[in-house]
Amino acid sequence: MNTFRNLHPVTLLLYFSFVTVFSVFNFNPVYLCFSLLGAALYFASVKGVFVMLKSMAGYFIMLLAVAALNPLFSHNGATALFFINDNRVTLEAFCFGAALGLAIASALCWFSCIGEVFDSEKLLYLFGRASPKLAAVISLSLRLVPGIFKSFKEIHSAQSSFSSNQGRVRRFLSSFSAVITQSLENSIITADSMNARGFALKKRTRFSRFRFTAYDAGFSAFFVLLGTFICVGWFSFEFYPVISIGRLNALNIMSVVLFAVMSLTPFAYEVKEGVKWKISLSKI
């Protein structure tokens, strides 16, 4: 089934940079609500509703904590609710804390979506565009690092027979040094194998399984357009000294609507493709 993550990595990178930037550098609760909603719905469609609700519960507690703590540090704002030790606790500071919590929650939620969408293959592809040689080295370390952990475990457990003769720290250290020696030995073989296949003889190309199609180009253009119009119609939300929304015009409303469209795109994409899949199955 076609899913959002099957889009080209460059398109995905573009999309996720837009939404995370809009979520992190923004305390406008109107935008943030849509941002969190879109991220949560998409996360649920990837990992299941239960996992989403579990992480949402965590975000909600965090949001409350930030909202409660912010007035203790920030005493700006015109509307004093009560006093603690002669310090004003203001409604505005409380609201700003809630908005801050919302921003952090939606950013975290988008980051978990990114973690699901970008596997090592996509990351490597994006880095590899800068330098194919660097990409080869990253790929090598992606293989080596887990290998080193694995062989450390093996050596450490092999040493357990002799555990009565040495302390825990010394056993750990000697296993560690053995792992380093073994990895160095192996790296000679790896280097030979790289040289034997002509590494660094001339400028490398970089092979990947991704193809940038018209479909991906269309989506990229769509995201860029949305991003531009969202910025153009951006409306600000002031917390201090009193909570105030500037005068709303048509552009502002369009900006919010487009932002909602953008945030909900991944979820809508999954739903649409799911329906399409069901229909195409029922036609068989």
Place this chain on the structure above:
Amino acid sequence: MEDFSIKNLSFKYPDRERFALSNINLGIKKGEFLLVIGESGSGKTTLLRMLKNELRPKGEIDGGILFLGNNLFELKALDSAPKIGFITQEPEAQLVSDRVYGELAFGLENLGLDREIIRARVGEFASYFGLVKEFTKPTANLSGGQKQLLNLASVMAMNPEVIILDEPTSQLDPIAAVEFLDALKRLNDDLGVTVIIAEHHLENAFKLADRVAYLEDGRLFCCEAPEGLALLLKDKRISQTLPVSSRVYQYLDSDGKCPLTVKEGRGMLEKYENEHYISIKELINNEEIISCKDIWFRYEKKGEDVLRSCSLGVRRGEFYALAGENGSGKSTILKLIFGALKPYRGRLRRRSESLAYLPQNPKNLFVKDSVEEDFKSVNNSYLELCESFGIEKLLSAHPYDLSGGELERAAICKLLLLSPEVLLLDEPTKGLDSFAKNELGMFLRERIKEGLTVICVTHDLDFAANFADRCGLLFDGGIICENDCNTFFSGNSFYTTASSRLTKGIFKNAVTYDDILECIKAGEGK
């Protein structure tokens, strides 16, 4: 047309007195399958590495090598990399990429080929080598055999003229080794690529070769078709490694062509009648030092059972060999017996608590800069033991500089310093040549005489048949058959030694080469 012509080639490593290669003359024809044999230290690896510019060892070179008629030493790097492929014995360490397709593409990327060409080439070779299912998987998830096939495939993707392989199957289990050799033969037949391969297990490789070159102390003793070679090697120690049919042929001095396979070899023995047999030795001791009764084990709560109602009894003072396919749970049983894992159901009783466990990679037992320091950290009275085992000359060496066989023996010695009553071995013959295996087997037999009990997990049926007292086969989570070695192997028709297959229905219970000789001698005595 010759791919390589080696003329008067001599080579000496710096700071060594002896020539590693002396005065080698050899022509290797296009499309030839050349097998290089020789004892360890005979110069096989050196010779193969001389043929690959990127890997040639540093030292004094005399004589020359022509590659397709031109001086090999002056071949351009951009021609040498793709035209001459090289594969070594370590399946894992040779890999470069984290993903299978990345590994296949690695060489092609280095050549700066266009992305669409790489796509086509990579797809083609993944299909040819049966790696389609694994195409997008991490290379770490592959089995040893698949890793080595991937190494072969990624070299083949560069369209080489020649592939050179240095003991490529030594780290693989026997089934994977046969698959690898078959793939190699298929490449040679289908594409006409020249193959130069060094091997020390010849049961399967010998029959594939067009010619076999035998190296002795850095000299080329002869280079002949395999059928002819067997007779030339008659009095050499190396003939121990030949296929059992060829060895029996050597012994019998029969007329006609030398047999290379079991099928060809059975004809020689047909004249011996069915009355010779190997009598089964009675086992004296019946006391079980380890007994497992109906044990169940799984690694993860929701995983599959690795062992299902598995029962196993090992008697004091015996050598018990446990055979079985990859992933059948052999190593798991060892770890359960050792106590590193616990069964979730069933009873496991040890009559002795002093057990020692040798992991699959004996290197892992050594953490110091010399064998001596490692021994010292266990027990200060190591000298006596080492002398009685005859390994005192290894003491000053760095553990990683030891040969496979030496390392294995040193590791066992380190464990014996703990004076265990039961020794658990996980694949001790992996990567050893026939001579090292024999030495290891003899070494273990002596320790058993001194009262040690050995439980050994192995793929190596010949080793088990030669040295073990009893053998069990693990399948589907349990021991499906268990017996003394002669009964065990003569009862199986496929999962058995080549000697047993050769003599099935001719000599009863003969499962090793020595058994065959015993039967033949008994027949001649009459």
